[in-house]
Amino acid sequence: MISNRNLRPALSASLISIALVACSSAPKQNDRLEQARQAYEQAAEDVTVVKHAPEELDLARDALNVADTRWRKDEDSSSVEHYSYLTTQRVRIAQLIAKSNETDRELEDMALERRSLTLDLREAELLKARQEASELQRQMAALQAEKTERGMVLTLGDVLFDINEATLAPGASRNIGKIASFMREFPDRQAVIEGHTDSMGDDDYNLDLSRSRAFAVRQALIEQGVSASRITTQGFGEALPVASNATAAGRQENRRVEIIFPDAPTQISEFEE
Known part of the structure; x- marks a missing residue:
């Protein structure tokens, strides 16, 4: 049996220890x-x-x-x-x-x-x-976007996907990672992801492909910690070309995914493919 005389120092030491822990946490x-x-x-x-x-x-x-x-x-x-x-x-x-x-x-x-x-x-x-x-x-030093009426528009070329595929290519992870890092750092930013194709192939096929590609980018961002509620997607197929589909170079420009940050206050710059 522990005497009161021996118990008193032990209690005092315990109280001091608790006080020190409490003080260090504030x-x-x-x-x-x-x-x-x-x-x-x-x-x-x-x-x-x-x-x-x-x-x-x-x-x-x-x-x-x-x-x-x-x-x-x-x-x-x-x-x-x-x-x-x-x-x-x-x-x-x-x-x-x-x-x-x-x-x-x-x-x-x-x-x-x-x-x-x-x-x-x-x-x-x-x-x-x-x-x-x-x-x-600082966070977006590796990105490049265009200031538009819709906000800052970041264009990801067709390097994200193989031809006629909606699965992200291995080399796309670096660029997706930069975008995810930005969205985690600034949680008030919303994003709209739009998919676009060239005019080669059937209209319905291109529309489905553009939707699938936009959704693939969304899923990649979610997997890197971005809330799904902050990202919407839309596919336009071949409806909104930015260049002529009569040339290979023009078709390559039209095969793209655009990420729009509505009302972003600062221009994003220097995106590296």
Whole structure:
């Protein structure tokens, strides 16, 4: 039987071990975020602030939520501190608004600060958009697409398939992999896959072949981790040629699969066959 004297050190060691594991799993505390949190909670409990400045208080809460989310994801501390700062400033503005007997000069200063904070938020949003665009360019550096009214159109030539076949050729995996990587990195992007053929052969056969080829590309993307709900397919057969079917070179151009990314914000470039 274990005595109480021997049991106490064992329990203490276990509790210390549990505490260390818990501490290692959470991001390091951010002092500015905690200060912002306290400032918001105090303001939210102030009946005067809630009554007279609900809009500013909501904006403070939104900024605090952004800061807290980025802290929990262990993102760049400067971003967490930026939104913590915005929270604190929004709280301060809410408190100023709640003082109904403020002088005209104080109210004017507050309006100027509100405009300044709005610009800060817009600059932060623009910075995030630029970073996403830069990452998009990096991810798609090996691709080439044409900007059209439908979005960015990536054309895959007939090298993906053998003649009259709808099974992807072994050499197609590299290009499919690049497209799948892009779609995994940017999960908000939808894709429309269209199949096209030349005019050789029966119309119905060409239509079925174009549909099968578009579906084969879709299946390959799904197998590489792209959600099926993000991809639609369509076959046009020989109906939409991009070159003359009177020459071998023209027919080769017409035998293609097009992947359309509707409303893609950045041009994709340098696709390697």
